[in-house]
Amino acid sequence: MSLTVQIDLKDKVVVVTGAAGGIGRAICARLAAAGASLLLTDLDQSGLERAAASLAGVPETQKASVGSHAADLGDPKVGHTLVEATLARFGRVDAVVNAGAVLRRTEFLDVEDAVLSESLNVNLASIFRICQAAVPVMLKAGTGAFVNFTSPSAFTGGRVGAVHYGAAKAGVITLTRGLAVQFGSEGIRANVLCPGTTATPMIIGALSDEQLGTHLRGVPMGRLAEPVEIANGVLFLLSDLASFVNGAVLTVDGGASLRP
Numbered sequence: 360m361s362l363t364v365q366i367d368l369k370d371k372v373v374v375v376t377g378a379a380g381g382i383g384r385a386i387c388a389r390l391a392a393a394g395a396s397l398l399l400t401d402l403d404q405s406g407l408e409r410a411a412a413s414l415a416g417v418p419e420t421q422k423a424s425v426g427s428h429a430a431d432l433g434d435p436k437v438g439h440t441l442v443e444a445t446l447a448r449f450g451r452v453d454a455v456v457n458a459g460a461v462l463r464r465t466e467f468l469d470v471e472d473a474v475l476s477e478s479l480n481v482n483l484a485s486i487f488r489i490c491q492a493a494v495p496v497m498l499k500a501g502t503g504a505f506v507n508f509t510s511p512s513a514f515t516g517g518r519v520g521a522v523h524y525g526a527a528k529a530g531v532i533t534l535t536r537g538l539a540v541q542f543g544s545e546g547i548r549a550n551v552l553c554p555g556t557t558a559t560p561m562i563i564g565a566l567s568d569e570q571l572g573t574h575l576r577g578v579p580m581g582r583l584a585e586p587v588e589i590a591n592g593v594l595f596l597l598s599d600l601a602s603f604v605n606g607a608v609l610t611v612d613g614g615a616s617l618r619p
Contacts, residue, residue, distance in 0.1 A: 369394035377459030379406025381559025385586030438492030539606030555612025
């Protein structure tokens, strides 16, 4: 085995959900810079267009082959829709990054069926459906990789206003481990990435100075994650550097999960 450290995703086709968000855009930029071809997907069509345009405007990523397909992760057909769109554009699916999510903070006793169904559909069932549609393509190729996003809420129970979200995100871990066990011998790896609170425009805009200060006191490194730091975790898990990493949960939170 060569000791040269190089992350090269040329000739790899990666589907990225949640691509219009702050973390999603950083993931796309990181993977494109490594040579990957990308199928970007999000519910927000205009956001997808901006994400694709941002890749075209940066020297490191402007040569990347990028497609986009607006999709609702709550749609039961989303898996087949995205895989078919990717095959039509690129002819293969080498990896999927399931980063899309939704959280409507609601106190447990006030969670209605519509909120619960949306959380389970978008945060868990969509990942199941997308993986289920992609696995047969990967089996034919004899290789593939999944990076499925969870949340600290999967371990804390979601706390106030996010129990329904935490339950769905805990399911992502079990789903991913099941994929790792069942398909690892076929050359398919499945791992989980758990990001800490990240300095995206949405998060920064939602936190008051007081709330931000309180949060940072719970992070041993004393700051929020930058989107590119989350993207670096994805890049590692999709690369040959992680060739024997399967069924793992990679936590990128500056040590926040170590504190109660």
